[in-house]
Amino acid sequence: MANGSSNPVRQFLSSGLSLLRGVTGDDAYEKYVAHMHSREPATAPMSARDFYKAQMEQKWNCISGCC
Amino acid sequence: MYGKLVAAVLAVVGGFALAGIAIARDEPINSLWIVTAAVCVYILGYRFYAKWIETRIYVVDRTRATPAELLNNGRDYVPTHRWVLFGHHFAAIAGAGPLVGPTLAMQFGYLPGTLWLIVGSVLGGCVQDMTILFLSTRRQGKSLGKIARDELGVVGGTAATIGTLMIVIIVIAVLGLVVVNAMRHSPWATFTVFATIPIAMLVGVYMRVWRPGKVLEGSLIGLVLLLGAVVGGGWINDHPVWASRFNFEGIQLAWFVIGYGWIAAILPVWVLLAPRDYISTFLKISVVVLLVLAVLLIHPQIKMPAFTRFTDGTGPLFAGKVFPFVFITIACGALSGFHALVSSGTTPKMVANEGDIRLAGYGSMAVESLVGIMAVISATLLDPGVYFAINSGTGVVGATAAEAVATISGWGFPVTVEQMQSLAAEVGESTLFARTGGAPSLAVGMASIFSSAFGKGLVAIWYHFAIMFEAIFILTTVDAGTRASRFLLQDALGQIWKPMGRTSWYPSVLVASTLIVAAWGYFLYVGVVDPNGGINILWPLFGIANQMLAAIALTVATGVLIKGGKLRYAWVTALPLAWIAVVTTTAATQKIFSTDAKLGFFAGADALAGQLAAGTLAPARAAVAPTLIFNQHLDGWLTVLFLILMWTVIIEMLRISLRHLRGLPVPPSSESPYVATQLDLTALPRSH
Numbered sequence: 001m002a003n004g005s006s007n008p009v010r011q012f013l014s015s016g017l018s019l020l021r022g023v024t025g026d027d028a029y030e031k032y033v034a035h036m037h038s039r040e041p042a043t044a045p046m047s048a049r050d051f052y053k054a055q056m057e058q059k060w061n062c063i064s065g066c067c
Numbered sequence: 068m069y070g071k072l073v074a075a076v077l078a079v080v081g082g083f084a085l086a087g088i089a090i091a092r093d094e095p096i097n098s099l100w101i102v103t104a105a106v107c108v109y110i111l112g113y114r115f116y117a118k119w120i121e122t123r124i125y126v127v128d129r130t131r132a133t134p135a136e137l138l139n140n141g142r143d144y145v146p147t148h149r150w151v152l153f154g155h156h157f158a159a160i161a162g163a164g165p166l167v168g169p170t171l172a173m174q175f176g177y178l179p180g181t182l183w184l185i186v187g188s189v190l191g192g193c194v195q196d197m198t199i200l201f202l203s204t205r206r207q208g209k210s211l212g213k214i215a216r217d218e219l220g221v222v223g224g225t226a227a228t229i230g231t232l233m234i235v236i237i238v239i240a241v242l243g244l245v246v247v248n249a250m251r252h253s254p255w256a257t258f259t260v261f262a263t264i265p266i267a268m269l270v271g272v273y274m275r276v277w278r279p280g281k282v283l284e285g286s287l288i289g290l291v292l293l294l295g296a297v298v299g300g301g302w303i304n305d306h307p308v309w310a311s312r313f314n315f316e317g318i319q320l321a322w323f324v325i326g327y328g329w330i331a332a333i334l335p336v337w338v339l340l341a342p343r344d345y346i347s348t349f350l351k352i353s354v355v356v357l358l359v360l361a362v363l364l365i366h367p368q369i370k371m372p373a374f375t376r377f378t379d380g381t382g383p384l385f386a387g388k389v390f391p392f393v394f395i396t397i398a399c400g401a402l403s404g405f406h407a408l409v410s411s412g413t414t415p416k417m418v419a420n421e422g423d424i425r426l427a428g429y430g431s432m433a434v435e436s437l438v439g440i441m442a443v444i445s446a447t448l449l450d451p452g453v454y455f456a457i458n459s460g461t462g463v464v465g466a467t468a469a470e471a472v473a474t475i476s477g478w479g480f481p482v483t484v485e486q487m488q489s490l491a492a493e494v495g496e497s498t499l500f501a502r503t504g505g506a507p508s509l510a511v512g513m514a515s516i517f518s519s520a521f522g523k524g525l526v527a528i529w530y531h532f533a534i535m536f537e538a539i540f541i542l543t544t545v546d547a548g549t550r551a552s553r554f555l556l557q558d559a560l561g562q563i564w565k566p567m568g569r570t571s572w573y574p575s576v577l578v579a580s581t582l583i584v585a586a587w588g589y590f591l592y593v594g595v596v597d598p599n600g601g602i603n604i605l606w607p608l609f610g611i612a613n614q615m616l617a618a619i620a621l622t623v624a625t626g627v628l629i630k631g632g633k634l635r636y637a638w639v640t641a642l643p644l645a646w647i648a649v650v651t652t653t654a655a656t657q658k659i660f661s662t663d664a665k666l667g668f669f670a671g672a673d674a675l676a677g678q679l680a681a682g683t684l685a686p687a688r689a690a691v692a693p694t695l696i697f698n699q700h701l702d703g704w705l706t707v708l709f710l711i712l713m714w715t716v717i718i719e720m721l722r723i724s725l726r727h728l729r730g731l732p733v734p735p736s737s738e739s740p741y742v743a744t745q746l747d748l749t750a751l752p753r754s755h
Contacts, residue, residue: 019148019150019151019154020283021283022147022148022150022151022154022155023151023154023155023158023348023352024282024283024286024345024348024349025282025345026280026281026282026283028280028282029279029280031141031145032141032142034141035139035140035141035145036141039139039141047279048279048280049275049276049279049280051279051280052274052275052279052280052337053275053337054142055142056335056336056337056341057335057336058142058143059143059336059341059413060336060340060341060547060550060551061550061551061554061570
C-alpha cells in the first residue's frame, strides 16, 4: 500500500497484475510459503521445484476443465 | 435508489434490444443489438435472479467457514480472492465448446441460437453452475458423482459416474475431429498446431527446472513463441518443399492426434499438459477481451437471416429440426452438464466465502455465454452462402466446387467459386470448401473482425491465429480428458482387480490409457472417414451426452432442495431440468427411432446397408460403408444408454423426494455442519 497507492493508474495496474498472477497461479508458491510460516512454522516448506511438481500432479488427477 | 435506477435503465434497454432482434425481419440487423440485449439480460439475471436464489434458497451465510478455510493446506484448499476465483473458474469452464456449438447452430438462422444462449444461460446454465458450486462448497468440495451417491444413493451415483466417463470420451473425439478438419491439407494450420507441442514442452522445462513455478514468465514466453509459429506457418505455406511436408490427409492427422493423446496421457503432466494449459489460460482471457472490444468497435451487420429454411430439419451441417436440436447443439454457452464437474472439482476448494459463489458460479457462466454470442456474430457476419460452403460436407453438397456452389446457391444462399477462392487465398488456405467442424468458419469470422479492428492485410495471420487458439484448447481437452478418464477407469477397474486401482502403477497406467485412447480414437477415426464430415453424427451425440449430464446435475440439485425442505423453491432447478429432460428425450428418441436416414442412427445404418447390398455406392464409399454402418448402430445404442442413465437418476430422485414428503427415511443430507469463520469479514468486499 505504501508505494504509489496515491497514483490511480499505478494502483489499477498493480491490482490487475496481482489478479493475473492469482488466476494463472503464478503466486501459488508464495502463498503456500506464507501459509506454512503462519500455520506450521515448525515444518520446513517444500522447495519451489517440489511444490510445483506436486501441484501439477494434484491438479491434473481429476477433471479440472471443460471443453 | 441508485441501484434501482440502473436496473430500470438496463431492463428498458435490454428489453428494447431483445424486442428489436426478435421482431426484425428481412433486413439485416446490427450485432450491437445482440450484444446489448445479452449483456443487459446477464446483468439483470446476476443482480436479481441470482441474488434472490442466493438469499432465499441457499440462504448463503457469510459467517460460515468454507472448506478452503477449514481444510486450508496452502495447496488445493486455499481461500482465494473472489475475482481470482471468478477468473479461475471462467478459465476452467471456457474452451472450444462455446465457440464451436453456436457456430454450427447458425444453420437455423441467428435467432434461435441467440435466444437460447441468452435465456438458457440466465435461467439454466448459470443456475446449474452456481447451485452445484454451492452444494459442493457445503460438502467439503466433493465431486458431483460423490454428492449424487450421498444424496440419492448408489444407483444415482453410479449413473452419474458412468455418464461422466462416456461424455468425456465423446467430447475428446468430437473436438479431435474439429482440429483434424482444421488441419486437413493446410500446411500453415498443421505447422502452427504441431509447433504448439515443442513450445509447450520448452515452457514446461522452463517452469519446472529453470524457473520453478514462474508461471507468468513461462506463459508470456510461450505466447511470444506461439505468435512466432503462426507467422512462421505462413513462411512454410509459401515454401514449395516444406509446404508439402506439412500437407496431410485427414486420416494421417487423426492417427497423429491419437498417438499424441496416448503419449500425452502417460507423460508426467509438467512436460506438456500443464504448460500448455497455462499458455491457454492466458490466450483465452486475452482473446475474449480482444474479441469483445473488436466487436464493439466494428459492430458488424448480421448477414444471416433470423431463420433459415433448415429449421425444418433438412440442414446440411446436421439433421434435425430447430426443436430440439438447437438446444442440443449449443450446450457450452447456454447449459452444459460438463460444467457441473468443474463446479464440483477445483473451484469449491478455493471459495473463501459463500458470498463469492454467485460471482464465480453464475458470473463466469454469463461471461461464457457472451463468448458464445461472439461466436454467433463471427459466424453470421459471413455471407450465408460462404458459411454453408465452408461448413457443408462433400457428401451433402457435392465433391467439386462447382457442384457445391450450385447446391448452396439453389438453397437461396448465393455464393460463387471465385468468391470462395479469393477468400481462401486471402486467409492463406488452398480451399475453404467443406471445412466442416466449425473451426474454419469461426476463424474466418474472427479474422474478419480482428483485421477490420486492428489492421487490414493481416487476415491470413488472424485466421491461423484463431485456428491455433482453438487447437490449443482442444489439445488441452484431449490430454486432460484422457488423463481424467484414465483415473476414473483405473478406479473402476480397481474394484475388479485391486492392483489396477493403483493409479501410479505403470502396467495399470498403460492399460487404462490405451483403453481410453482406443475408445475416443475409434470415434475420431470413423468421423474422419465419413464423407458427410463426421461432425453431423458426432456433435449431436456429444450434445445429447452433455445435456444428459446437465439433467443429472440438475436432478441432484432438485433432490437436495426438496430433501432440504425447500419444495416451494425447487422449480428454480426443476424448471431447467424439465426443459432439458424434454429436449434430450425428444432428440434421443428421434436419433433412435426416426426413419429418416439422415436423422436416425439405425435408419442411417439400414439405408447405407441397402445401398451397399445393391452395389450403388462408389468404390471409395463402399470401402468405408461397413465401418459407418457399425458406427451408426453403436451410436444408436449409446443414445439408448444415455436416455436410460438420465431417466434412472430422475426417477430415483422423484422416488426419494416422494419418500421424504411422506415422512419415510431417505439418505440423510451430506451437508457439513456449521463452523463460524475466523476470517476477517470486514476485509471482504461487500457483494451487490
